[in-house]
Amino acid sequence: MKLGRLNHVGVAVPDMDAAISFYRDTMGAEVITEPFDMPEQGVKVCFVDTPGLDGSWGTQVELLSPLSEESPVAGFLAKNPLGGQHHLCFEVPDIDTARSEFEAMDKRILGPTRIGAHGTPIFFVHPKDMNGILTEIMETPKAHG
Template sequence: MKPAFTLGRMNHLGYAVPDMDAAIAHYRDVMGASVVTEPFDMPEQGVKVCFVHTPGNGEDGNGTAGTQVELLSPLDGNSPVAGFIAKNPLGGQHHVCFEVPDIEEARAYFDGIGKRILGPTRIGAHGTPIFFVHPKDMMGMLTEIMETPEETH
C-alpha cells in the first residue's frame, strides 16, 4: 500500500551564519566548493541567502543535481535567523529542505496529521512555494517543504 505522502529529494541543508563573506570563503577555501551563488537579500524573510552547490550525479551524464548548502545570515536583529545566531554564535545547521511535487497537497497532508506549520505558504529562495514544519513535530529539526523547481523535474 502506497503511503499518503512520499518523501522527495533533499534539496538543501540550511546553515545560519554570522558572517556571509567568511562562510563563503570557508566553503571555497576549506571545502573546495567551486560553485557558490552571489548572495541576495530576502527582506520579507529577514535574511541574506546564497547557495553552495555540491556535485551531483550530473558528471555521469544523467543530469541529477547535487544537494545544496543554503547559507543564511540575518539582515537585522528582527530576523528569526538573528535569534538562532544569538543562541549559536558560531552559526550552525538551521533546517533541512525536501522537495514535493505539489505544495498544496503536502501542506494539507502535514496539517491533516497534526503537524504544526509555521506561517503561510510563501515563495522561497528558489522561487518556488515553501512552508516550514515546527521542529518539535519533526524529530527536532526545522523542516522546509518546497515545491520542486521546474528545472529539476
C-alpha cells in the same frame, strides 16, 4: 506524505563572506551563488552547489545570515554564535497537497505558504513535530523536472 529529494541544508552563519570563503577555500566548492537579500524573510541567502554522483547538480548548502535583529536567524545565532545547521529542505511535487497532508497529521506549520529563495512555494514545519529538526517543504523547481 512521501519523502522527496533533499534539496538543501540551511546553515545559519554570522559572517556571510567568511562562510563563502570557507566553502570555497576549505571545502573546494566551485559553484557559489552571489548572495542576495530576502527582506520578506529577514535574511541574506547564498547557495553552495555540490556535485551529484553522475556530475549533475546535487544537494545545496543554503547559507543564511540575518538582515536585522528581528530575523528568525538572528535569534538562532544568539543561541548559536558560531552558526550551524538551521533546517533541512525536502522537495514535494505539489505544495498544496503536501501542506494539506501535514495539517491532516496535526503537524504545526509555521506561517503561510510563501515563495522561497528558489522561486518556488515553501512552508516550514515546527521542529517539535519533525524529530527535532526545523523542516522546509518546497515544491520541486521546474528546472529539475
